[in-house]
Amino acid sequence: MKSAKRPVRMADIARAAGVSVMMVSRAYRDGGSVSEEKRAHILRIAEEMGYVFDATAANLRLNRTGFVAVTVPSINNANFADTVRALGDALAREGLQILLANTEYDPDAEARLLDQLLRRKPEALVVTGGDHGEQARKLLQRAGVPVVEIWDLPAAPIGHAVGFSNSDAMVDLVGHFARAGYRRLAFIGGETPFDSRGRDRRAGFIRGVAQHGLGPPRLVDAGEVPVSMSAGAGALAQLLAQYPDTDAVLCVSDLVAFGAMTEAQRRGLRIPQDLAFGGFGNFEIGRVSLPQITTVEVSAAQIGARAARLVLDLLADPARAPARIDMQPYVIARGSS
């Protein structure tokens, strides 16, 4: 029975191994300046004594924490989860650890969380979206470390950006439907003020419809973000009541599209003959549903991977890194249209 009263520190290992504290420190870092024999000896003793390296102390001394702070509006979204996973994997390979925070689409929460995160002295910040409250913006600007905005592509990013124009992508999707012969398009999306991606997609819809001369835009509110499948189902009911002759419904995400689609099927409508559907984000649901959903591929995982590489580049050489990386989404045509 070992007592965990006082945790073991390097000095304890040093004493037990008959070396100086510095040698223990070296054994844990360089391979070079310690004889391989002694190094193995030290590490074995440390293992026996249950030593756990104290990163907190090392961080203070090194003035490097190995943290990268990341904010997402919602972790409960397969796309953001993909991004975070790819980002985390790539950063972990370089010994960096993500500090994740959920803003819940709330600008005040974002500012509060950024304030907390900055106290941990992250070496870089990766924030979802290019739209921030005044306070959050200020914190990001004076952070003193690289800032990467993802999932949007602001004209003038605070630091750097890895994303795409949600608006342009939706214009492309409208174009796809227009070319396929659909004329009476409607859009289902959320109305939350701080969801810039949802807002941009709606703006893209309006722009696309105008470009193709499809008359005044038919817009249906799906309620609060994060917009769910169920919200999509509810919104379809409203849409059919308001615009009964609609021939194609574009949705702010595949999840909403799926919900709307099932509601249409519940009402006996045939898809796409009676009503066509388009989604956004290429979620798994759209590849498995019946019919599969026409969507916009946004490469969520690649956004994370690319942001990770950008962060690593910025840490290596802040000067030689691109300011804006466009991930160029594209339409995937499927059975729903």
Place this chain on the structure above:
Amino acid sequence: MKSAKRPVRMADIARAAGVSVMMVSRAYRDGGSVSEEKRAHILRIAEEMGYVFDATAANLRLNRTGFVAVTVPSINNANFADTVRALGDALAREGLQILLANTEYDPDAEARLLDQLLRRKPEALVVTGGDHGEQARKLLQRAGVPVVEIWDLPAAPIGHAVGFSNSDAMVDLVGHFARAGYRRLAFIGGETPFDSRGRDRRAGFIRGVAQHGLGPPRLVDAGEVPVSMSAGAGALAQLLAQYPDTDAVLCVSDLVAFGAMTEAQRRGLRIPQDLAFGGFGNFEIGRVSLPQITTVEVSAAQIGARAARLVLDLLADPARAPARIDMQPYVIARGSS
């Protein structure tokens, strides 16, 4: 144009405010031992100078990091994401920050990640699953801080547990189908060795089928975890070839059930008349799909919330906390059966 050459520290604020460093420290912590006037003055100057409190230094001195390490097999799973979110929210309210790591259902990765996490000196560990590799188990046992296993309910947890018996829950689901008159049940699930939840659910299926005298269990492998919707679709094809007279398919999760269900529909089968389906986990997809999916509610968010409360209790008083908390899942009957 301010130079961010050397970051501002407390000493800089102290000098500018004409007080000692301790007063600045106090201004940031107690409300009590600083006059409200001076406190406001200090904080204003700090704000003007762009000071950011250094948690790293405070943590070293206080021997408290405010971190809680959390491992999940996959963040890209709505259930685990719900758990992590609830856990994180509740902990954040007490000033604790989650350090999240993905094990990807790999015991070696789990051990490696735990080793990394422990160096950050978390104040508690929350790990998904009650099944660990030898190395991971050792690290957890000697961690020296509270350990909470979630989503399983081991007979003898390493420290504490918040979860449920995946096996018993599946027995209940089998019982539900048996009572509804189904006699030729099959199970679709993954075969990955270190997914103890999937394994327990399959074991529960086998046990349930035996209890109800439904003949030898019909098991179909859905491949690698995390088991996806698409894998469910593929597995259904195999199932129909191998056991064509099956009348009900129970799946390791709602996602798999949905995939299998769409494949059945693609083949023109009516649900539940020709083939019934059962899922697990009460994912949103099962509430929106057509038909909705009979499932087992496991209260993912509540697992996180309850684990958070347990961690907080353990930090306050390690003695007075329950060892095992059973979240008691229950069957939700829907249109797929």
Place this chain on the structure above:
DNA sequence: GTGAAAGCGCTAACAT
């Protein structure tokens, strides 16, 4: 290859 001293930025403990 190895060790001694100094110090990273903060706060507990003890002054006053």
Place this chain on the structure above:
DNA sequence: ATGTTAGCGCTTTCAC
């Protein structure tokens, strides 16, 4: 209410 001293556990010097 406020200041001084010491030190958290590690690593960067700079010796040898």
